[in-house]
Amino acid sequence: MAAYGPLAVIVYAEVKKHNLFKITNASFFLEELIEFYMDNAQKISEDETAIGKLHLLVSLFPSTEYLAKLLPTRTKSSSRDMVLIKLLLDIMAWYYKATERPLFTKLQKEIIPLALTFYRSISKEKLKEINVNLLSSGCSDGKAGVKAVSYTHLTLPTICSV
Numbered sequence: 001m002a003a004y005g006p007l008a009v010i011v012y013a014e015v016k017k018h019n020l021f022k023i024t025n026a027s028f029f030l031e032e033l034i035e036f037y038m039d040n041a042q043k044i045s046e047d048e049t050a051i052g053k054l055h056l057l058v059s060l061f062p063s064t065e066y067l068a069k070l071l072p073t074r075t076k077s078s079s080r081d082m083v084l085i086k087l088l089l090d091i092m093a094w095y096y097k098a099t100e101r102p103l104f105t106k107l108q109k110e111i112i113p114l115a116l117t118f119y120r121s122i123s124k125e126k127l128k129e130i131n132v133n134l135l136s137s138g139c140s141d142g143k144a145g146v147k148a149v150s151y152t153h154l155t156l157p158t159i160c161s162v
Contacts, residue, residue: 004030005080007062007070011088014060020053030084034134037091044098051099058095061088064110071121082122083133089115 012029015021021036023029037057043050061067067088070081093115096107119127 004084007067007081007084010062011060011084015057018056018060020056020060030087034087041094041098054095055099058092061092064092064114068114068117071118082126083130085118086130087134089118 008029011033012023012026015029015033016023021032023032037054040047040050040053040057044054067085070085072082089111092111093107096104096111100107122130
């Protein structure tokens with residue numbers, strides 16, 4: 001988890017405090033977060049509890065204002081938090097697109113502007129590195145192909161591509 005920076009510690013602590021899902025090993029927190037998100041996102045139309053779980057998950061994320069402060073500039077884009085920022089943006093964008101009615105206010109006023117700032121702050125090479133890192137997360141169980149396809153299908157990784 002230390003490889004993902006201080007933001008990972010904050011999100012980890014919040015998830016653990018609220019006992020949202022079982023964290024088997026702190027080193028695999030990112031993988032378990034992705035798995036929890038994907039499992040509930042796939043069930044959202046048929047399982048009312050899935051919406052509640054995703055709502056709680058998103059409510060535990062740092063504010064968009066806090067995330068904006070962590071974004072690097074084009075000249076300084078080596079932040080360890082970038083992988084997790086992208087993941088949180090993907091989850092929030094998908095969640096608000098799927099659940100916010102009628103006008104997508106939070107999505108339009110907070111998530112998309114932050115995503116635009118994020119994508120403008122990094123190079124194409126850095127974005128590719130971040131995406132590879134995210135898609136390889138959770139591959140320890142041998143289901144990398146399925147997870148990668150599911151992850152990209154359920155999120156909006158190209159919402160504001162460079």
